[in-house]
Amino acid sequence: MSAQLTTMRDLVRAFTRAMNLISPEIQNHHEKVSYFAYRLSEAMGCSESERRLTFYGALMHDVGSVMTEGSLSLMDIESRPSELARTGALLLRMFPSTASLSEIVERSQSPWEKLKRLPDQVKAPRRISQMVHLADTVSLLLKEDVSVLNQVGEIRECIHRIGEREFDPAVLSAFDALCERESVWLDLLYRPQLFLDDMPDDRSVSVDETIRLTELMSRIIDFRSPFTAMHSAGVAVTAQTLAALAGMSQDECKQMRIAGNLHDIGKLKIPKSILEKPGKLTDEEFNIMKEHAYYTYILLRDVRGFDWIAQWAAFHHEKLNNKGYPFKLSGDQIPFGSRVMAVADVFSAVAEERPYRKGMEKQKVIEVLRSDAERGALSKPIVELLIEHYDEIDALRDAESRAASKRYQETLKASQGD
Ligand SMILES: [Fe+2]
Ligand SMILES: [Fe+2]
Incomplete structure (x- = not known):
């Protein structure tokens, strides 16, 4: 056993800030996706370990973007999702400590229509991928310069228009519940780093x-x-x-x-x-x-x-x-x-x-x-x-x-x- 050096939260936070350097134009995208996905996992009644996986999976969902050309914009994310997800999954699979996130990231852009046909053993990661997918879509729809509570109705409509082909109905109803909670949306726009700064999983790392x-x-x-x-x-x-x-x-x-x-x-x-x-x-x-x-x-x-x-x-x-x-x-x-x-x-x-x-x-x-x-x-x-x-x-x-x-x-x- 080697001595304790730091905490998982501090490492993950540094990592997320580093990811933000790549594309400053997508302001705090990783934080927003992880914040919203975590709230979805709470609304779905997920276990603590599932919530943690959701949080980390969401933080890492765009890790593949490092290998894309130039600086990444929102358009790139929308137009090359499968390549991003595949590259991210490959990077995460290389290490035992992040391998469990690999499957989540790999399917984080996949529509429900495809995921629901997967065998039972991938059921749990499949649900997490869906929460990340929905949170990612919400973050992409969110405008920085419009009062956030005035956007909820439009975002809700848009998500439902995309609908059940793309999203698991259970995740959609958790999303509907969140649409009723103003504070979730206020946090999402103004304090997306909330859980990163105060993560319950403050695990020590050797x-x-x-x-x-x-x-x-x-x-x-x-x-x-x-x-x-x-x-x-x-x-x-x-x-x-x-x-x-x-x-x-x-x-x-x-x-x-x-x-x-x-x-x-x-x-x-x-x-x-x-x-x-x-x-x-x-x-x-x-x-x-x-x-x-x-x-x-x-x-x-x-x-x-x-x-x-x-x-x-x-x-x-x-x-x-x-x-x-x-x-x-x-x-x-x-x-x-x-x-x-x-x-x-x-x-x-x-x-x-x-x-x-x-x-x-x-x-x-x-x-x-x-x-x-x-x-x-x-x-x-x-x-x-x-x-x-x-x-x-x-x-x-x-x-x-x-x-x-x-x-x-x-x-x-x-x-x-x-
Ligand atoms: Fe250098
Ligand atoms: Fe160097």
């Missing part, structure tokens, strides 16, 4: 489980673009190994792995056109790129138990010589773990393969790292430590990168359908 859960997040960050498809995986294993060689404690090393998984989580805010630009970025583009480290910090600092992880992850572009970004830290202001992370990041970025270039050869990588250390951008002792154990670390990084790249290709293929 360091080891956090590593696994953040691997899912890192895959979502990486899979956004083939240019980054294996990056976080390589950084995480490099950072953890370097930390161990540098004498950090076992617990700290595990936290370094988590920080490595999440160091680029703020990249969800960066448009794909910038992430995928093979050449040099213009000054304007680079300014946008700089936002990612800032958002990594904003997302992680509110997670309980992540005091060090947030700094180790978010300060990976700070430089000892004060020429980094975005906090302009220098020298002693940069924690040791952040210096390790910076070396792991540069090393992985130059050594890994990208669609437009091969990974650099060992000698060239060493040259790059040493010249960065000379300029005072990277820590000299940590760079030398990496060079001393180069082959061992590179083999680990390469294995992680290859595995990540394989998973990416498989997910991409499956999401495009066959």
